[in-house]
Amino acid sequence: MGTTETTGVERRWSRRKEARPAEIVAAALECFAERGFAGTTLDTVAARAGVTKGTLYLYFPNKEELFKAVVRESLLPHLEGVLGELSAVPDDPAERIRRLFGFFADRMLDSPLSVIPKLIVAEAGNFPEIARFYLAEVVSRGRGFLAGAIRQGIERGQFRPIDPEQAAYVLLSPMLLAVLWQRSLGPFDDRPFDGKALIRTHLDVFFRGIALEPQPPDREPRPS
Amino acid sequence: MGTTETTGVERRWSRRKEARPAEIVAAALECFAERGFAGTTLDTVAARAGVTKGTLYLYFPNKEELFKAVVRESLLPHLEGVLGELSAVPDDPAERIRRLFGFFADRMLDSPLSVIPKLIVAEAGNFPEIARFYLAEVVSRGRGFLAGAIRQGIERGQFRPIDPEQAAYVLLSPMLLAVLWQRSLGPFDDRPFDGKALIRTHLDVFFRGIALEPQPPDREPRPS
Amino acid sequence: MGTTETTGVERRWSRRKEARPAEIVAAALECFAERGFAGTTLDTVAARAGVTKGTLYLYFPNKEELFKAVVRESLLPHLEGVLGELSAVPDDPAERIRRLFGFFADRMLDSPLSVIPKLIVAEAGNFPEIARFYLAEVVSRGRGFLAGAIRQGIERGQFRPIDPEQAAYVLLSPMLLAVLWQRSLGPFDDRPFDGKALIRTHLDVFFRGIALEPQPPDREPRPS
Amino acid sequence: MGTTETTGVERRWSRRKEARPAEIVAAALECFAERGFAGTTLDTVAARAGVTKGTLYLYFPNKEELFKAVVRESLLPHLEGVLGELSAVPDDPAERIRRLFGFFADRMLDSPLSVIPKLIVAEAGNFPEIARFYLAEVVSRGRGFLAGAIRQGIERGQFRPIDPEQAAYVLLSPMLLAVLWQRSLGPFDDRPFDGKALIRTHLDVFFRGIALEPQPPDREPRPS
DNA sequence: CATGAATGAGATTTCATTCAT
DNA sequence: TATGAATGAAATCTCATTCAT
Numbered sequence: 001m002g003t004t005e006t007t008g009v010e011r012r013w014s015r016r017k018e019a020r021p022a023e024i025v026a027a028a029l030e031c032f033a034e035r036g037f038a039g040t041t042l043d044t045v046a047a048r049a050g051v052t053k054g055t056l057y058l059y060f061p062n063k064e065e066l067f068k069a070v071v072r073e074s075l076l077p078h079l080e081g082v083l084g085e086l087s088a089v090p091d092d093p094a095e096r097i098r099r100l101f102g103f104f105a106d107r108m109l110d111s112p113l114s115v116i117p118k119l120i121v122a123e124a125g126n127f128p129e130i131a132r133f134y135l136a137e138v139v140s141r142g143r144g145f146l147a148g149a150i151r152q153g154i155e156r157g158q159f160r161p162i163d164p165e166q167a168a169y170v171l172l173s174p175m176l177l178a179v180l181w182q183r184s185l186g187p188f189d190d191r192p193f194d195g196k197a198l199i200r201t202h203l204d205v206f207f208r209g210i211a212l213e214p215q216p217p218d219r220e221p222r223p224s
Numbered sequence: 225m226g227t228t229e230t231t232g233v234e235r236r237w238s239r240r241k242e243a244r245p246a247e248i249v250a251a252a253l254e255c256f257a258e259r260g261f262a263g264t265t266l267d268t269v270a271a272r273a274g275v276t277k278g279t280l281y282l283y284f285p286n287k288e289e290l291f292k293a294v295v296r297e298s299l300l301p302h303l304e305g306v307l308g309e310l311s312a313v314p315d316d317p318a319e320r321i322r323r324l325f326g327f328f329a330d331r332m333l334d335s336p337l338s339v340i341p342k343l344i345v346a347e348a349g350n351f352p353e354i355a356r357f358y359l360a361e362v363v364s365r366g367r368g369f370l371a372g373a374i375r376q377g378i379e380r381g382q383f384r385p386i387d388p389e390q391a392a393y394v395l396l397s398p399m400l401l402a403v404l405w406q407r408s409l410g411p412f413d414d415r416p417f418d419g420k421a422l423i424r425t426h427l428d429v430f431f432r433g434i435a436l437e438p439q440p441p442d443r444e445p446r447p448s
Numbered sequence: 449m450g451t452t453e454t455t456g457v458e459r460r461w462s463r464r465k466e467a468r469p470a471e472i473v474a475a476a477l478e479c480f481a482e483r484g485f486a487g488t489t490l491d492t493v494a495a496r497a498g499v500t501k502g503t504l505y506l507y508f509p510n511k512e513e514l515f516k517a518v519v520r521e522s523l524l525p526h527l528e529g530v531l532g533e534l535s536a537v538p539d540d541p542a543e544r545i546r547r548l549f550g551f552f553a554d555r556m557l558d559s560p561l562s563v564i565p566k567l568i569v570a571e572a573g574n575f576p577e578i579a580r581f582y583l584a585e586v587v588s589r590g591r592g593f594l595a596g597a598i599r600q601g602i603e604r605g606q607f608r609p610i611d612p613e614q615a616a617y618v619l620l621s622p623m624l625l626a627v628l629w630q631r632s633l634g635p636f637d638d639r640p641f642d643g644k645a646l647i648r649t650h651l652d653v654f655f656r657g658i659a660l661e662p663q664p665p666d667r668e669p670r671p672s
Numbered sequence: 673m674g675t676t677e678t679t680g681v682e683r684r685w686s687r688r689k690e691a692r693p694a695e696i697v698a699a700a701l702e703c704f705a706e707r708g709f710a711g712t713t714l715d716t717v718a719a720r721a722g723v724t725k726g727t728l729y730l731y732f733p734n735k736e737e738l739f740k741a742v743v744r745e746s747l748l749p750h751l752e753g754v755l756g757e758l759s760a761v762p763d764d765p766a767e768r769i770r771r772l773f774g775f776f777a778d779r780m781l782d783s784p785l786s787v788i789p790k791l792i793v794a795e796a797g798n799f800p801e802i803a804r805f806y807l808a809e810v811v812s813r814g815r816g817f818l819a820g821a822i823r824q825g826i827e828r829g830q831f832r833p834i835d836p837e838q839a840a841y842v843l844l845s846p847m848l849l850a851v852l853w854q855r856s857l858g859p860f861d862d863r864p865f866d867g868k869a870l871i872r873t874h875l876d877v878f879f880r881g882i883a884l885e886p887q888p889p890d891r892e893p894r895p896s
Numbered sequence: 897c898a899t900g901a902a903t904g905a906g907a908t909t910t911c912a913t914t915c916a917t
Numbered sequence: 918t919a920t921g922a923a924t925g926a927a928a929t930c931t932c933a934t935t936c937a938t
Contacts, residue, residue: 014916014922014923016922020922020923034349035262035349035350036260036261036262036263036346036347036350037260037262037263038259038260038261038262038263039260039261039262039263039350041906041907041908042907042908042909043906043907043908051923051924052923052924052925053908053909053924053925054909054910054911054923054924054925054926055922055923055924057908057909057910058921058922058923062908062909063907063908063909118345118346120408120409121342121345121346121404121408121409122260122342122345122346122408123260124408124409124411124412125258125259125407125408125411126259126260126263128412131408131409131411131412132412134409135409135412135413139409139413162425162428162429163421163425165415166421166422166425166426167425167429169398169401169422170398170422170425170426170429172401173397173398173400173401173426174393174394174397176397176400176401176404177393177396177397177400177401180345180400180404183349184344184345184346184348184349184355185344185345185348185355185358185359185363187349188348188352188355188356188359189359189363191389197387197390198390198393198394201386201387201390201391201394202390202394202397204386204433205386205391205394205429205430205433205434206429206433207433208432208433208434208435209428209429209430209431209432209433209434210429210432210433211432244897265931265932265933266932266933266934267932267933275898275899276898276899276900277899277900277932277933277934278898278899278900278934278935278936279897279898279899281933281934281935282897282898286933286934287933287934468918482797483710483797483798484708484709484710484711484794484795484798485708485710485711486707486708486709486710486711487708487709487710487711487798489910489911489912490911490912490913491911491912499919499920500919500920500921501911501912501913501920501921502913502914502915502919502920502921503918503919503920505912505913505914506918506919510912510913511912511913566793566794568856568857569790569793569794569852569856569857570708570790570793570794570856571708572856572857572859572860573706573707573855573856573859574707574708574711576860579856579857579859579860580860582857583857583860583861587857587861610873610876610877611869611873613863614869614870614873614874615873615877617846617849617870618846618870618873618874618877620849621845621846621848621849621874622841622842622845624845624848624849624852625841625844625845625848625849628793628848628852631797632792632793632794632796632797632803633792633793633796633803633806633807633811635796635797635803636796636800636803636804636807637807637811639837645835645838646838646841646842649834649835649838649839649842650838650842650845652834652881653834653839653842653877653878653881653882654877654881655881656880656881656882656883657876657877657878657879657880657881657882658877658880658881659880688901692901692902713927713928713929714928714929714930715927715928723902723903724902724903724904725903725904725929725930726902726903726904726905726930726931726932727901727902727903728930729929729930729931730900730901730902734929734930735928735929735930
C-alpha cells in the first residue's frame with residue numbers, strides 16, 4: 001500500500017516529496033515539545049524524521065520557520081475537526097459544554113497534539129507571532145464557545161448569573177492543567193494522574209456550582 | 225581602609241559583595257523565565273545582574289547549576305513564609321482554603337516568583353532533579369494541604385463526598401492558569417485579565433459546587 | 449512522433465538539445481562575471497540557463513570545469529574573429545593599432561565578452577590554468593601585436609625610439625580600464641563614462657606622444 | 673619593547689585587545705586579496721591572524737562586516753598620507769602629476785595595499801557600499817586631482833586643450849594596469865614586469881602627447 | 897574578587913554533487 | 918536526456934567556559 005515497494009533493503013536514498021514535510025513536522029513537534037525551541041538541535045529533528053539536516057532546509061528556510069510551521073500545521077487540521085464537532089451540537093448549553101470536554105478528553109488528552117500548550121506556554125515570549133496565532137485560533141475560540149454557552153444558560157434561567165468570561169477561564173483551567181501535567185511534572189510524580197477523572201469531577205463541581213436551584217433534585221425540600 | 229573591616233556600620237561596598245549571589249539569582253530568574261534555559265545566554269544574565277560573565281562562575285560552577293540554584297533559592301525563602309502563614313490558620317476547612325488562595329492572590333500573583341511555574345512547565349523534562357524538587361516542595365504540599373482540607377470538610381459534613389485528590393487539582397488549576405497566562409499569552413491578548421477576580425469566581429463556584437446542603441441558605445424553603 | 453526523427457526540418461526541440469551546452473556557458477558567464485567563481489551557486493547558473501542543477505552535470509563534470517569551459521569557450525570563437533580581422537590589415541603601423549582599437553571599441557566593449565577581463569583579474573590566482581590560457585591566447589597576442597607595430601613604426605622612422613613592450617602596456621591599459629570600469633565601479637558612479645571617447649583621446653595623446661616630428665604638421669613654422 | 677615579555681614559550685592564550693583588530697584586518701586583507709570574498713574561509717583568516725574563529729566574532733559581527741572593515745580600514749590611514757603628500761605640492765601642474773605618480777610608484781606599488789584595486793574590481797558588484805566608498809574616497813579624489821591639474825595646465829597654456837576628465841582616465845589607467853597585473857596575471861607570466869618603468873614611459877609619452885608646442889624645444893624652427 | 901579577551905565545541909546554514917525516477 | 922529530492926561535507930556563527938590580568 002506504500003508508494004514504494006517495501007523491500008527488506010533499507011534505502012539510503014529515497015524520493016518522497018509529498019510525505020516529507022509532514023514527517024519533518026511530526027518529528028519536530030516531538031523534539032520541540034521535549035526540549036523546547038532553543039534546546040532542540042536540528043540534528044535531532046533530522047534524525048527523528050529519518051533525513052539529513054540538509055533536507056530540512058529543502059522544506060523550511062530556517063529553524064524558526066520550522067517551529068512556526070510545526071505549531072500551525074499541527075493545529076490547523078484539528079481545528080477543523082473541533083469546529084465540525086461542535087457545530088453539530090445540541091441546543092442545551094450544559095450539553096454543549098459537556099460535548100467540548102468530551103471531545104477534549106477523548107481526542108486531545110492522549111494525542112501528540114497535547115504537547116502544544118506546553119510549547120506555547122514556554123515559547124510565547126520568544127514567538128509573538130505564534131502566541132497571537134494560538135490566541136486567535138485556539139484560546140479565543142474556546143473561550144468564546146464556553147462563554148457563549150454559559151451566557152445562554154444564564155439567559156435561559158439554567159445557570160445563576162455569573163460573569164461568563166470568568167467562568168470560561170474557570171472551565172478551561174483544568175484542561176490546561178491536565179495537558180501540562182502530562183507533559184511536565186506528571187512523569188516525575190509517583191501518584192497516578194487521571195485526566196479524564198479530573199475533567200469529570202471538575203464538570204460535576206462546576207455545574208453544581210453554577211446551578212440556579214438547590215442541587216440534588218432527588219432530595220425533598222424540607223417541610224417547615 | 226581594609227577590605228573586610230567589620231564595623232557596625234554597613235558599607236555599601238561590602239554589602240554589595242555579599243549581595244552578589246542573590247542579585248545574580250534574581251537576574252537569572254527573569255532571564256530564564258523570559259527565554260527558557262537553553263534560550264538564555266549567560267551574557268544576558270551577567271548584563272542584567274550588572275556583572276561580567278566571568279563573575280557568574282565565581283558563584284556557580286556552570287549554567288545548569290545556576291539554573292537549579294535559581295529555582296531552589298527563589299522558592300525556598302517563600303516556602304517558609306507560606307507554611308508559617310498556613311500553620312496559623314483557623315480550624316475551618318473552607319477558611320483554610322480561602323486563606324491559601326488569599327495568600328496566592330496577594331503575594332504570589334504579582335511577584336517575580338510567579339514566573340516559576342512557567343519555568344517548571346517548560347524545563348521539567350530537561351531537569352528531572354528540579355522537577356522532583358518542585359513536585360515535593362511545592363506541588364505535593366499544596367495538593368496535600370488542599371486535599372487535607374477537603375477531606376476534613378467532608379468528614380465534618382461541610383462538603384459533599386468527592387475525591388479529595390481530584391478536588392485539589394480542580395482547586396489548583398485556576399491558580400496555574402492565572403500565573404501562566406500572565407507570563408505567556410496574556411501580554412498578547414487585548415482583553416484585560418484579572419487573576420484575582422478569576423480566583424474569586426472560582427472559589428465561589430467551587431464552594432457551591434461541593435456544598436452538602438442546597439446552597440442559598442438565605443433562600444426560604446418553598447412552602448408545600 | 450519519434451523523439452529523434454531526423455528530418456531536414458529543424459525542430460525547436462532537437463535544436464534546443466544541441467544548444468544546451470552553449471546556453472549553459474552563456475548563463476554561467478554572466479553569473480561568474482557578476483559574483484565571481486566562489487560567489488556563484490550552480491542553482492543560479494541553472495536557473496539562468498533555464499535548466500535544473502542536475503543538467504549541468506550532464507555537460508560539465510563539476511563547477512571548476514564549467515568555469516574553465518566558460519572562459520575558454522567564450523573566448524575561442526572571438527579569437528578567430530580578431531585574428532582574421534587583424535591579418536587583413538594595412539601595412540602602416542599606426543593604422544594597424546587604430547584598427548585593433550576600432551575593433552575593440554566596436555565589437556568588444558559592449559559585448560557580453562567584456563566581462564572576461566574582470567573574471568580573469570578576480571580568479572587568476574585561483575585558476576592558474578585559466579590565467580596561463582588567457583595570458584597566452586589574449587594578452588601575449590595583443591601585446592605582441594602592439595609591440596610589433598610599434599617596433600615597426602620606430603624602424604620606419606615614424607615613431608620616436610621607445611621600449612615597444614612598455615608602449616604596448618601603455619596602449620593596452622585604457623582598454624583594460626574601460627572594460628573593468630563598466631563591470632565594476634561604473635554602475636555606482638553618477639558621472640557617465642564613455643569608453644569609446646576614452647579610447648579616442650588615448651590614441652590621440654599616444655600618437656602625438658610617440659611622434660618623431662614636432663606634432664601639428666598643419667601648423668606653419670613660425671617666421672623668424 | 674612589546675607589551676608582554678617575549679618568552680621563548682608560545683602562549684596558547686594571550687590578551688591583546690588593542691592589537692587584535694588590526695592584526696585580523698591585515699590577515700583578512702591578504703586572504704580576501706588572494707581568494708576573493710566568497711572564496712575566503714574564516715578558518716583561513718583566523719589561522720593567518722593567529723587566533724581562533726571565535727575571536728573574529730569578538731571584533732566583527734560577521735564575515736561581510738569584516739570585509740567592509742578591511743577595505744575601509746586598510747585605506748583610511750593611507751588616504752591621510754596621500755592627501756598630506758599632495759597638498760604640499762608645487763604649483764606647476766605637470767609637477768603635481770609627477771608627484772602623484774612618484775608617490776604611487778614608491779609607496780603603493782609594492783605595498784600590501786596594492787591588492788585593494790583587485791578586490792574592488794572583483795567585489796564591487798557584491799558590495800555596493802564598498803564600491804561607493806572606494807569611488808568617493810579614492811577614485812573621485814584621484815580623478816579630481818588629475819583632472820584639476822590638467823585643466824590648470826591648459827588654462828596656463830602649458831597643455832593643449834583636451835577633455836580633462838578623459839585625460840584623467842588616460843593617466844590613471846596604467847596605474848590600474850600595474851597594480852592589477854602584479855596581483856593577477858603577472859605571477860604567471862615569464863616576462864618580467866616593471867611597473868615603475870611603465871609609469872615612467874607612460875608619463876613621458878603622455879606629457880609629450882598633450883604638449884602645446886612641438887616637443888623638442890632644442891630643435892630650431894625650420895626657416896622657410 | 898572581578899574582569900573580559902580568548903577559546904573551542906557544537907550549533908545553524910549553505911551548496912556542490914549524487915542518483916532514483 | 919533531464920529532473921530535482923536528497924545528501925553530506927564544509928562553511929558561518931554562537932556561546933558556555935577558561936584564565937591571564
